[in-house]
Amino acid sequence: MSRSCLTTRPHLSGCAETKRTLARQLTLTSRAFYNDKLALFLKLICQVAGFEKALPMNTGSEAVETAIKVARKWGYLKKNIPENMGEIIVCYNNFHGRTVTIISFSTEDQYRFGFGPYTPGFRAIPFGDTRALEEAITPNTIGFLVEPIQGEGGVIVPPGGYLKEIREVTSRHNILLMLDEIQTGLGRTGEMFAFQHESIVPDILILGKALGGGVYPVSAVLADKEIMDVFNPGDHGSTFGGNPLAAAVGIASIEVLLEENLPQKAKELGNYFLEELKKLDSPYVKEVRGKGLLIGVEIKPEFGTARPFCEKLMPLGILCKETHEQTIRFAPPLIITKKELDWALEKIKTVLGEM
Ligand SMILES: *Cc1c(COP(=O)(O)O)cnc(C)c1O
Numbered sequence: 001m002s003r004s005c006l007t008t009r010p011h012l013s014g015c016a017e018t019k020r021t022l023a024r025q026l027t028l029t030s031r032a033f034y035n036d037k038l039a040l041f042l043k044l045i046c047q048v049a050g051f052e053k054a055l056p057m058n059t060g061s062e063a064v065e066t067a068i069k070v071a072r073k074w075g076y077l078k079k080n081i082p083e084n085m086g087e088i089i090v091c092y093n094n095f096h097g098r099t100v101t102i103i104s105f106s107t108e109d110q111y112r113f114g115f116g117p118y119t120p121g122f123r124a125i126p127f128g129d130t131r132a133l134e135e136a137i138t139p140n141t142i143g144f145l146v147e148p149i150q151g152e153g154g155v156i157v158p159p160g161g162y163l164k165e166i167r168e169v170t171s172r173h174n175i176l177l178m179l180d181e182i183q184t185g186l187g188r189t190g191e192m193f194a195f196q197h198e199s200i201v202p203d204i205l206i207l208g209k210a211l212g213g214g215v216y217p218v219s220a221v222l223a224d225k226e227i228m229d230v231f232n233p234g235d236h237g238s239t240f241g242g243n244p245l246a247a248a249v250g251i252a253s254i255e256v257l258l259e260e261n262l263p264q265k266a267k268e269l270g271n272y273f274l275e276e277l278k279k280l281d282s283p284y285v286k287e288v289r290g291k292g293l294l295i296g297v298e299i300k301p302e303f304g305t306a307r308p309f310c311e312k313l314m315p316l317g318i319l320c321k322e323t324h325e326q327t328i329r330f331a332p333p334l335i336i337t338k339k340e341l342d343w344a345l346e347k348i349k350t351v352l353g354e355m
Pocket residue numbers: 059060061062064095096097098147151152180181182183184208209
């Protein structure tokens with residue numbers, strides 16, 4: 001009965017039998033037990049990213065928290081930093097999420113105000129400044145947590161060579177390079193991971209957002225054994241992290257990225273989109289910048305914020321949101337076609353030309 005329902009009438013969304021059949025699949029098991037999806041997901045993501053271990057969570061913030069926990073424990077166990085003295089260096093204008101610990105090291109008043117007391121153990125330096133990193137390192141420094149491109153901060157692309165330089169400095173001082181690629185990872189910037197633009201490998205990689213394929217919260221932290229194995233069973237956990245449905249979604253997301261060659265597509269279409277946006281030569285625009293399909297258009301302050309521009313684009317069918325007041329961020333789905341980009345460019349042209 002359920003079988004005929006699936007095969008002969010798959011188009012009938014009202015088919016209760018089909019729904020029941022799908023709903024009968026087990027979607028949540030305790031992580032204390034094996035299931036048939038999680039291991040496949042972890043194997044695939046480790047292969048794609050080039051790490052020995054992965055730890056699945058749900059939201060990006062949780063993955064960042066997990067990375068901070070594993071880094072701190074590594075600092076105390078492996079670097080013998082005196083307990084509770086460890087420090088993690090972060091950047092001004094960072095965005096790593098919204099939990100109390102994460103907003104504790106935000107430099108954005110709105111994200112912090114009213115939510116103290118704050119978690120200690122963080123120190124902020126300017127983004128894109130390798131010398132500032134070198135100068136901030138002390139014997140108690142555990143690691144450097146940074147976005148390869150600051151996304152929420154306004155699509156800020158660091159100077160070329162920055163990733164290579166911070167890799168060199170962090171290695172030389174034996175501190176962990178912790179890359180938050182929740183926004184830049186999984187094809188967005190024209191490589192599977194933004195760190196590949198400069199052929200480096202971080203010590204800890206944090207993924208989220210696209211890992212859930214737009215349907216489900218899936219995040220992960222990746223590292224080699226030397227680091228990840230400071231976690232003992234029971235040190236950390238998550239009820240939903242890595243559940244069978246999340247693992248299946250994660251596998252499907254990565255397979256689509258690979259099979260449809262989406263990083264390469266993001267590179268080609270991103271270059272095209274960026275060049276076309278620059279060509280608009282709008283009097284309102286201070287700068288167009290970005291990598292792959294992560295593009296920011298910064299509005300000159302004398303013309304107000306970016307928000308009215310976003311609001312004008314919305315009824316035309318283009319959803320984008322201002323970041324950091326002045327910047328319109330374009331981050332279209334990686335499956336977008338050139339034809340659709342051309343359609344969007346027409347609309348953007350009218351809005352950036354008319355106000
Ligand atoms: C979105 C984002 C986060 C937070 O992810 P959530 O899933 O919203 O908790 C962290 N870091 C970066 C770089 C992000 O873009």
